[in-house]
Structures are given as structure tokens and as C-alpha cells.
Amino acid sequence: MKSFLEQNVSPESLITLFSQAPVAMCLLIGDDLIIQNANPQILELWGRDSSVVGKPLFEALPEIKSQGFVEIFENVYYKGEVFKGNKLSIFLEKFGTLEEHFFDFIYSPVYSVDKKIIGVSVVATEVTDQVMSERKLKESEYRFEDLIKNSDYSTAIYRSEELYIELANDLMLKTWGKNSSVIGKKLEDALPELEGQPFIGILKDIFKTGKTYTATEDKVDLVVDGILQTYYFNFSYKPLKNSEGEVYAIHNMAVNVTDLVKAKKEIQQREEKFRDLADSMPQFVWTCNHKGKLTYMNDSWYRYTGFDREEDPSEGVRRVIHPEVYEKVLVVWEESLRTGNPFEMEYQFSDPKNPAVYRWFLGRAVPTFDGDGNIKQWIGTFTDIDDFKQLQTQKDNFLGIASHELKTPLTSLKIYTQFIEKNLIRQSDLKNANVARKMDDQIDLLTKLIGDLLDVTKIQNGKIQLNESEFDFDQLAEEIVAEQQMTARQRIILHHTQVGKIFADRHRISQVMSNLISNAIKYSPDADEVIVSTHLAGDNVKFCVKDFGIGIPKDKQSKIFEQYYRVSSQKEHTISGLGLGLYISSEIIKRAGGRIFVSSNEEKGSDFCFEIPKSKNVQQNA
Amino acid sequence: MPNATKVLVVDDSPAIVDSIEMMLDFEGFEIEKFYKGSDMLKTLTPDSKPNVILMDMWLSGEDGRDICREIKADENLKDIPVLIMSASRGLEQSALDAGADAFIAKPFDLGDMVDRLKTYAK
Secondary structure (H helix, E strand, O other): OOHHHHHHOOOOHHHHHHHHOOEEEEEEEEOOOEEEEOOOOHHHHHOOHHHHHOOOOOHOOOOHHOHHHHHHHHHHHHHHEEEEEEEEEEEEEEEEEEEEEEEEEEEEEEEEOOOOOOEEEEEEEEEHHHHHHHHHOOOHHHHHHHHHHHOOOOEEEOOOOOOOEEEEEEHHHHHHOHHHHHHHOOOHHHHHHOOOOOOHHHHHHHHHOOEEEEEEOOOOOOEEOEEEEEEEEEEEEEEEEEOOOOEEEEEEEEOOOOHHHHHHHHHEEEEEEHHHHOOOOOOOEEEEOOOOOEEOHHHHHHHHHOOOOOOOOHHHHHEEEOOOHHHHHHHHHHHHHHHHOEEEHHHHHEEEOOOEEEEEEEEEEEEEOOOOOOOEEEEEEEEOOOHHHHHHHHHHHHHHHHHHHHHHHHHHHHHHHHHHHHHHHHHOOHHHHHHHHHHHHHHHHHHHHHHHHHHHHHHHHOOOOOOOEEEEHHHHHHHHHHHHHOOOOOOEEOOHHHHHHHHOOHHHHHHHHHHHHHHHHOOOOOOEEEEEEEEOOOOEEEEEOOOOOOOOOOHOOOOOOOOOOOOOOOHHHOOOOOOHHHHHHHHHHHHOEEEEEEEEEEEEEEEEEEEEEOHHHHHHHO | OOOEEEEEEEOOOOOHHHHHHHHHHHHOEEEEEEHHHHHHHHHHOOOEEEOOOEOOOOOOOOOOOHHHHHHHHOOOOOOOOOEEEEOOHHHHHHHHHHOOEEEEEOOOOOHHHHHHHHHHOO
């Protein structure tokens, strides 16, 4: 070959070949590596012009001197070793900036005719673009893998129709209850429990259809910790396609929503439980929002009314409620909505089977509050109290009749007793006349008790009526004090302020005065006196009774005007009474447009007062 | 006692009628007793009028207030004082509305009753 070149090819032709070759080439001659025969390609590659020809290499490209090339060239030049660089990184100063370039190149020794090394030949190809794109690909692969590994979602890649698990992040492995040993296995082998579940089939179908599959709150049974357990997932199977559009893998992303689904189911079950509870109640149970819009009525309501469940329940209520009270009920209900105070009212609903008939119901509602104290909703009931009402009416009628009937024999008994008393006085048998007098007092006491029972009945029926007329308040107070003094051991002191005439029910007011004084006497067994006082207080008259008895504990003071309530004390059983007096008194005073109140200290005594308007006009304006 | 005050007592309860009779007799009144208001009404003529009528409100099927209204509607009888008695104190106003001259709550005090009768008998 050499002999052929030597003999037949002119050096000029070799130089032409050299300069026109599509690869970058040059000869570096001598131990200074003087640049000779650098072809345009290598000059471009270096980013230099032809002025570098004739200069030593490290003078022309000083930046490469520190990049290990001194040693490489020495090896080639002095030892004759060929050096092949593959995708080697070199920093070259091109256009004033140092840039990284990649080259494939060969450095070979150049021999003289007498076989001595006289230089180094350089053949190089720039592969920067290739390296860069490879690097980018690698980076994107790393990034993708990284993305999958660090994903907040359980992620896996299944390759080919055989569904080999190519990648599964820790979350997915945890979800499956497996470790990294499943990677590389077929999905059906890694998770044999999937047999009989639809997922393998769905995945294999995607290789044919190329369509993404998504599912929400889907049930999956997986063996985790050795136990087959049910989980719920939101997941997607997304096909990964090659440049030909063929599916080569499936990207699976899943979110374990088991807790959410279970919580939802639990809420649903709980709601069903309470709904069942509400539906099984004989009462009508309902809820409404804070604005009063009905949001639920139980089955009993629909069974009773026969109304359509699609209809606005408020409209249904409006239709069954007695038309005469509807507006009144609305006023009370709206007041409750405004204030948040519990609602309670009795009214009549028409019987849907017989609309002319009305039945009594008790409507109640209480608000429930959120964490900020705002009304969340109202829970209400309508309870059929018609039978109860009828029984109550029967009871009230009975009590009315009974007390009336009891008074009849009492009337004649009283006459006979008084007759005997008069007769005995006429016969000057004063001792026995006094016995008859005491009998008569006891008849009065019995009459009063019967009267109290009758009054309670009347109050409950709303039938207590006041027969108002003008009378002298001071005179009445004196009379009652005198009357009570007759049977009292304590001295009753009357502190008088001239009040004058008032307009009220004389009998009922006297009843209240008697009650307050007799209570004061009864509850101060060890005291010597009871103080009664009358005052004018603006347009009102005030009547007070102060005792020095057992008193009333603070927490009981608001209860003493309730029906049947009796102040408890160690001696309670020794103090007689039905517990009706103050209840009746307070109802009378309320009816008269006044108020009754007490201030009391335990063991020191009580001060009971009532205030009523002096005249009717004032009462009406008040 | 030719000038004795004549009182007609009407009550469906014999015990009441008897006791009142005894009491009024003791006090020197002349008494005629009835168990039904309608029976009492029949005896009333312009020529034979009592000084006072003392009548219960509930008379076993009759209402003393109705009887009272009839008396008060009769020009010849309306000046006879009618006192209506009842154990139901709440009915006082209705008795007065029916024209009764007074209402007496049962049980009553003997002295008060006699005073009332004497007042109205004048």
C-alpha cells in the first residue's frame, strides 16, 4: 500500500483527499505538535481559522492543555499507542465562550519513511448533538421514573399484553401488600387474588382498544398481610403508545379511598339508622334548616296525611293545621326561629280521613348548633295528644263536678253546724257553742281546699274569669288580715299606705291575700309576727307579706309558683297543703295583668309581694 | 206570725232544702220548699207573691237562671227578689246577667244569708 502510494499517488492528491474528507482531520508534526494539514472540518470543529496552521496544538487550543490531552498525545507520540476517544467531552473556547463538545476521534502516530514517529494524525467526528439527545432521553427517563417513584399516587407500569410489572412505586407495592420482588413478574402471578376480578381482563382489552379506563370508588379485593381484604380505589389505566401508535404498556395510577368510602358508608348507615328510628316513631318527626324550611318529614307523617313526598312539606303542614290558628302558630314559630328558643305549642290538625274532624297535637322543636354557635337545624315533632286531651277534659270535668258535688253536703253540714252553734248560744252553753264554731271553721277549710282543686281545673282549661268591679283595697286588706288573725298564733301587723279604690276581682284578690298570709303563718311556725304592707307603686298597687320563717333556697325560688310544688325542708311533711295556693295566686295575678314575686333567705324568712294595676285602663295600656 | 217574711226555697237537694228550712224557721221566716223550679213557678201569682225567692242554679234538668229570667220577664212578678245560690262561684256574673238580685256562694255563712234575706225582703 505504502509502496503504491509512494509510487503512484502525488502528495498533492493525498492532500486533496485529506482536505475534502467529510471527517475532521489534521496532522500534528513534531513533539511540539505543530498543526499541519488541518482540513476545514477540523478548523470548524475547533472554532478556529487557518491562522492556527503552523502553530503548536496547545498554543492554538490552549484550553485543552488542562483537559488531559498532554498525556494522551505523549502516549501516541512517544509510545506509538493509538488512542480512540469515544463520545469524549472536551471544552473548547468557541466565539469567546468555553463550551462542552463531544467527539469520537482517533489519534494515531505518523511515521516517517524510516519508520520513526514524526507526528500524530487526528481524525475526529463531533457527536455533541447525539450525546445531548441521549443525555436528554436519559434525563427524561430518570425524571419519569423519579416521578413515578415519588408520586403521591400508587403508580405502576405494565409492559406488553402479558402485563409484566415493569415499574411499581413504593405506594403501589404497599397498596398491593407486596415488596419489590414482584417487579418483573406478570401481574396475574404477582397478585393471584385478581383472578375472578375484572381487572386483568380490562387491562388486556386496552392493548386492543387503546382507550383509557377510569374507575371511581371501585371495590378491589387484595391479600394484604396474608388476609384477603376489601379496598376501594379511584384509578386509571392509561395506554402508553409508541411512535406507531401501538400500545406497548399501561400506566396504572390509583388512590386508595377505602377510608373515605368506609366513612361514607358509615355515615350512610348511620343516617339510615336514624331515619329508620325516626320513621318507626309514632310521632311525626321532622327537621328544617335555620330559616325554617322543612327538610325532612318521617314516614308517620306521610302515612297519616297521605301526602305526596314530592310536595313541599311546609305546604302540607299549612293544609292540615286548623285554619283559625295557623297565623298564630306562625307568629310563635317565627319568634323561635328568630331567637333560637325552643318551640312548643298545642294546636289541631285535621284528620285527613275525615277533614271536618280535628285532632290535638303537641308541636315541639329544638335547635341544634354548629361549633360557632349558629343554628344548624331544628329537630321537631308533632305528637298526637288528642286522647290525652280528651282524658284531661274528662278529668277536669270530673274534678269540676266532684268539687261541686262535695260542696252540696258541705253546705247543709255548715248550716246544721251553725244552727247548733246558735242554739247552744241561745241555751248559754258557750263551751259547746265554741266546739260547733270550730267545726264550722274546719268546714270552711275543707271548702277552701275543694275550691283550690276547682280553681286549678279552671286555670288549666283557661276558664278562670275575673269578675272585676271597683272596691276599696285598704278595706279588703284589713278584712283579710282580721280574718287570718282569727286562726293565727302569730301577730299579723298591717303597715298601711292609703291605696284607695281599685278596679279588680275582689274575691280573687282576697283569695291571693289570704293565701300569702296563711303561707307566711304556716312556714314560720317559730316566729312571733308576720308583717303585711300595702303600697302605691306608680299606677300599681302593691301588697307584701313578710315572714320570719324557714325561707326558700335561691334555686327553688323560681319554682314555687309552679303547680304542686312545695318548698322542701326537713319539716315539709309536717306542713299541710296541696301545693296549689301559690300556683293559683300567680295565675290570678297574671290574669289581672300584674306580677307576683318573692325575695327570700333560707332560715331568715320570705317576702312575698304582688302588684296589680290600680285601674282597668292602666292595665289595658300596660 | 202573720207578718212573717215568706221565702220560697228551691233546691234539688233535699238535704239543702231541709237544712235551710230548719235554719230559716229558727230565724222566724215563713218557708215554702220546692225541689223543681217549674213547680215553684206555678205557685206564683200576682196575688200570692213571696218576699224572696232563694233558688239553686242547677235543679236536676232545670237551670235556675232560666227560671229567674221567666220571673223577671213577667211584669207582675219581676219585683220579687230572686237570690241564686251555687257552689260554682265562677257563675256569679251569669246569675246576675239572668236578672238575679244577688248571688250566694255555697257553702254560705248563716248570718250572712239571714242578713241578705232580710235586706231583700224589705
